[in-house]
Each structure stands twice: as structure tokens, then as C-alpha cells.
Amino acid sequence: MNRSGKLKIFGIRKSPRNSRMRGIKNRWIVNSLSIVVIILVVVIGFFSVYITDYYYTNLLTSLEQRAQGTARFFNSYLNVSYSDYYTSAYQYSERFEEKNKLELQFINSTGHIDISTSGLVAGSTPNTPDVTGALKGGMLSSWIGIDQSTGERVLAVSAPLLFSNNQVVGAVRYVTSLKIVDRQIITLILIAFSIGLTIIIFVIMSNLYFIRSIVNPVREINEIAKKIAAGSYGVRIDKEFNDEIGELCDTINNLSVEIRNAEKMKNDFISSVSHEIRTPLTAISGWGETLMYMDDAEEMKKGVAIIMKEAKRLMKLVEELLEFTMLDSGRLKMRMDKIDVAMEFEEVVYMYMDSLRKEGIVLDYTFDENIPEITGDSERLKQVFFNLLDNAAKHGGSGEKIDASITSDKDWVIIRIRDYGPGIPEEDLGFVKQKFYKGSSQARGSGIGLAIANDVINAHNGELIIENAEPKGTLVTVKLPIRIKANK
Numbered sequence: 001m002n003r004s005g006k007l008k009i010f011g012i013r014k015s016p017r018n019s020r021m022r023g024i025k026n027r028w029i030v031n032s033l034s035i036v037v038i039i040l041v042v043v044i045g046f047f048s049v050y051i052t053d054y055y056y057t058n059l060l061t062s063l064e065q066r067a068q069g070t071a072r073f074f075n076s077y078l079n080v081s082y083s084d085y086y087t088s089a090y091q092y093s094e095r096f097e098e099k100n101k102l103e104l105q106f107i108n109s110t111g112h113i114d115i116s117t118s119g120l121v122a123g124s125t126p127n128t129p130d131v132t133g134a135l136k137g138g139m140l141s142s143w144i145g146i147d148q149s150t151g152e153r154v155l156a157v158s159a160p161l162l163f164s165n166n167q168v169v170g171a172v173r174y175v176t177s178l179k180i181v182d183r184q185i186i187t188l189i190l191i192a193f194s195i196g197l198t199i200i201i202f203v204i205m206s207n208l209y210f211i212r213s214i215v216n217p218v219r220e221i222n223e224i225a226k227k228i229a230a231g232s233y234g235v236r237i238d239k240e241f242n243d244e245i246g247e248l249c250d251t252i253n254n255l256s257v258e259i260r261n262a263e264k265m266k267n268d269f270i271s272s273v274s275h276e277i278r279t280p281l282t283a284i285s286g287w288g289e290t291l292m293y294m295d296d297a298e299e300m301k302k303g304v305a306i307i308m309k310e311a312k313r314l315m316k317l318v319e320e321l322l323e324f325t326m327l328d329s330g331r332l333k334m335r336m337d338k339i340d341v342a343m344e345f346e347e348v349v350y351m352y353m354d355s356l357r358k359e360g361i362v363l364d365y366t367f368d369e370n371i372p373e374i375t376g377d378s379e380r381l382k383q384v385f386f387n388l389l390d391n392a393a394k395h396g397g398s399g400e401k402i403d404a405s406i407t408s409d410k411d412w413v414i415i416r417i418r419d420y421g422p423g424i425p426e427e428d429l430g431f432v433k434q435k436f437y438k439g440s441s442q443a444r445g446s447g448i449g450l451a452i453a454n455d456v457i458n459a460h461n462g463e464l465i466i467e468n469a470e471p472k473g474t475l476v477t478v479k480l481p482i483r484i485k486a487n488k
Helices: 003-010 019-078 082-095 129-137 179-229 244-292 297-329 341-358 378-399 449-459
Strands: 102-108 113-116 141-146 153-162 168-177 337-339 362-367 374-376 401-408 412-419 463-468 474-481
Touching (some): 019 082, 019 168, 129 141, 129 153, 129 168, 244 297, 341 412, 374 378, 374 474, 378 412, 378 474, 449 463
Parallel strands (some): 362 401
Antiparallel strands (some): 102 113, 102 168, 153 168, 401 412
């Protein structure tokens, strides 16, 4: 596999180093900040409206109460005489203690100011809606606007002065500047805005800190993934947190180790298969050249026998590779039928018995009567039996004996093959069914025979159990269900 192929597997494209990280940071800040800003704008907007209405309403209510109270007080003087009213109004304005906050005006029926606590507007005509409402409408009225004499925004409240027959003869008017109130409102809004700005800054800083805690590990994971894609299998990421990022680190680390192991097994497999192919090819090539110049009939016969034997080895290896490829890709289908599994196993045993005898190995076969039929693929199961017996001969032949048996119970047909060789090292025992795995074994073979056998047995909903026997040797157990649904 070339480097471009590895990059393609991981789906990594070459791009500016930090562009993606900056993209995550920008999107995160924009999205989170947009929500915060919208909320703050709405809150500050409502606060501004509320605080403005609160101050204006309280100020208006206070002025209305004072205007009504003053009007009731002077209405009693109007019932005596106008001169008494005027004298009292003048004296009241002279004693008015809140001249620095409010302006008190007494307006006659023509709309002119007779008396004013400021003294500057006496004789002028305000002609504002509050004065008009009090004089012509005979009701308490208010107005907010620009005072013509000062140019300030003011709040004015006018209450009608009534004679005994409820005739409006004038109005009492209170005027106050809104400068201080507006300043207080603006100050409070600015304070609210400052608090909102502080919140935004805090959100930005906390987001930057939080994003760094995500982006930096993601960047490191990205770099490690690039290294893995470039062929540095087995590299690991330092795990700092037990969260989703930590789980991702564990996943990448496990992936790196698995790829390293797979790469090692692939290389071992290629080396093993190359050796397995080279050995018979060397024998075939050598004997082929020898036979070209040989006249001795016996030697020629011997050479041809060796060539045929090695050719069979090559054919078997190629068949294993083809079958494994088909199994691994899911293209090898089982042809499930009712079969006599005892007869199939017995055929393999007796076919193998003679060749084992020539190698000095005794094959002891025992069986139960009335083994029930099962649903299975006879050709694939026979291939499994051949592989298992071949493994027993290769790895346990030094024990000069192999036991084979077939029994059954209520649910299973059980086949056992036991050799008396050195057994399987404990560190290899859990991996021998993995594809390409040969472990510490130096015996010939591709390392895929047991993987094929395991896949076939699994396709039959059975179990393939490999364990060491006492005092030595290996015991392989195949369990096939008596009742099985056919795989189509």
C-alpha cells in the first residue's frame, strides 16, 4: 500500500494546518456569542423601556398629586374673592421651597402666566397642551416637550382652578426639567450596557478557554492521524481528560495499535506465503531442469512424484487464499442441506489415515452410533476437517499420535481432534484463529487455515474451540448445532 492509498483510507486531505481549527473556533464563538448578544440586547432593551417608564411615571404621578392638592387649596380662596386668591398665590409662590427643582406657575383664564416662582416667564403664554387641557377642558393635563424659554426638555402638569359654579378661571402649573431624570436613566442604561459588555467579554474569554481545551486535543489527534496515515503505526495520543475527547483518544490509540498489528500480520503473511510459494517452486524448477538431462527411469519417477507433490502444495495454498478472500469479502456462500456429518468426518479421517501412517503418526478414531443429521455445507465442513487434521499433523506430529472422535448430545454434534505435540504457547492461544497469525510457530503454512475454519464453523452457527490438552498437546473441538437455520 503506497502513501497515497493510506491517506485515502483515512480520508485526510492536505490543507492549511490551522484553517480547520480556526473554522471551529470562529463558528463556536459566532454561534455562542450571537445567542448571548441577542439575549442581552432584548434584556437591555426591556430594561431601558422599563426604567424610563418607571422614572417618568413616578415623576408624573408626583407632579399630578401636587398640582391637584394645590388646586384644591386655592379653589377655596376663589370662592371668597379673586383678590384673596391672588394674594395667597403670590405668598405661596414666595414661600415655595423647591424652586431649585420645580417651577410653580399660576395661569389666568386667558393663558397668560400671572405668577411664576422663576420670575422669568411671568406674562408669557405657554400655550402647551397641558395648559389648554386645564383651561378649556377643565381637567388635569400633562405635557412633555421642549420649553421655549430654556430649550430644555420639561414635564409640565396643569390643574384647573374653579370658581363656585365650576367655572374655570385659571390653572396652577408645575414644571420640572427632565435633564436630571434623563441623566439618571442614561446612567442606568449605560450601567446595564456595561454589564452586558462585561458578560460578552466573559463569554468570549470562557469560550476561548473552552475551545482551546477542545481544539488543541483535536489538533493533536489530527496530527497523530496524519502520522498513522503516513505509516507510523503504533503511535499514541496522551489522554488528558476522561470525556468524549478522551474516548476519541482511546479509539485512535486502539486503531493505531490494531493497524500496527494488522500491518505486522500482513507483512508476516506475505513473508510466509512467499516462503511457502518459493519452496515448492524451487523444488519444481530444480527437478524440472534435472529431468531434462536424466535418463534413469527410477530417478525420473522420483522427480515427477516430487513435482506433483509440490504442485499440490501450491494448489492447496492458492485455494486457501482464494477461499479466504471470498469469505472475507462475503462472496463465499454456504450451500446448506441435510447431511450425515458423521459420514463426512469419517471419510476425511480414513483419507488422511494412510498418509499419516506413512509419516509415522497413528490416527486413533472413535465415534458414537446414531449421530443425527445436521444442516450444513458438506464440502466446506470437509475442508475444515482436512485443515484441522493437517494442523494436528504439522504441529503435533512429533507426538506420533492423533486422536479423532465424533459424539453428540441433545443440542450439538461434537468433533474433537487431539494431538500430543508441544501444544500452543499461552501467549499465542488467544490469537491462533485470527487471519495471518502464526505466532512463534515455524511450521509451514499460510496462517489462514484456522481463520477459514473458524469462519465456516461460525457460518454454521457452531463453535471452534482451541485449547491445550494435559499433559501436553492441543485439543480442537468443533461444535455443530443439530437444529440450524440455513444461511442463504
